[in-house]
Amino acid sequence: MASDVKMQNLVTDVTDALLAGESVDNARRKHDVFSAEGQDLIELIERIHRSMEQVEPAPQFAKNLKADLLGEQSTGVVLRLRKLPARVQYAALAALIGGFVLLLQRMFLGESDTLTEETNPAQEKV
């Protein structure tokens, strides 16, 4: 049991040292482990460290995936609208058209109102 804990500490410290780019000798000396098992495990850790390198996803893949994920926003809204009941969709369409008509009315009738206001004082003078 005590030996297990000693080995656990050794492998942890050796791994930490390797990952930090340091020599493993300090860890070996610190734990005073020179058994065959200790040596085997240190060699194995070094081997894993050499073999496992960080890989990077292909730049095009990373770019496309991000675009697909974030580009869904607009299609997401359309999809959500499509999922709504038909009468709600009609109501939304009617509200949209109504709003648009109101906007146009304000733009054009608003101008004619101003014209009327401007002409009215003249008419009063006559």
Add this chain to the structure above:
Amino acid sequence: MLGFNRKPKKPNYKDLSDIELVVYAKEDKEAFGEIYERYLDKIYNYIYYRTGNQQDAEDLTAKVFYRAMSHIENYVDKGVPFQAWLYRIAHNLVANFHRDKGRRKIIPLDDYIAHTLHSDAPDKQAESSEQEALLMEAIRRLPADRQQLIILKFIEQKSNQDIGEVMGRTEGAIKSLYHRTLLSLRDELQLQQMNIGQADKRKTEGKG
């Protein structure tokens, strides 16, 4: 009056912690984009070393982020690092992948060797690549939690405490699991070497 309808200023997502970012990501895809930037490499590496090839790693990585995006609304902070949630999604997808395809632990050796070629002399290169491939094969034969531990330690370079947070275990449990993992890997590699030795011997005898 002018400020009445003004939207609250959007924070710089790069400055936010994961948990803060998740709150924004529930409403704003741009915030999810920042999560993507932070974790794409990590998740890709995790899946790459669990599957052993680029194509599957790309497919599954995409699935992880699609699933994360569609479920982030339901994410609840339970004091566990957010990345544990992402790794959990990745872990489940990899497990499903191996189960569905019925190709658990099969390694495209050539693919791996081609990916890890270094600038050594050719003969040395071939030998070391073969050794690396054997090691990777042995790692992929480990139970999923042990594979995750090895990847988090050597690729993510995480401490036992951080690994414990991601895997939902104590630091002591991770330390012990790491030791046991190394022991089983050593035994597996010794077995492989014995099998290779016996196969070579049979070949030589067959020729003789």
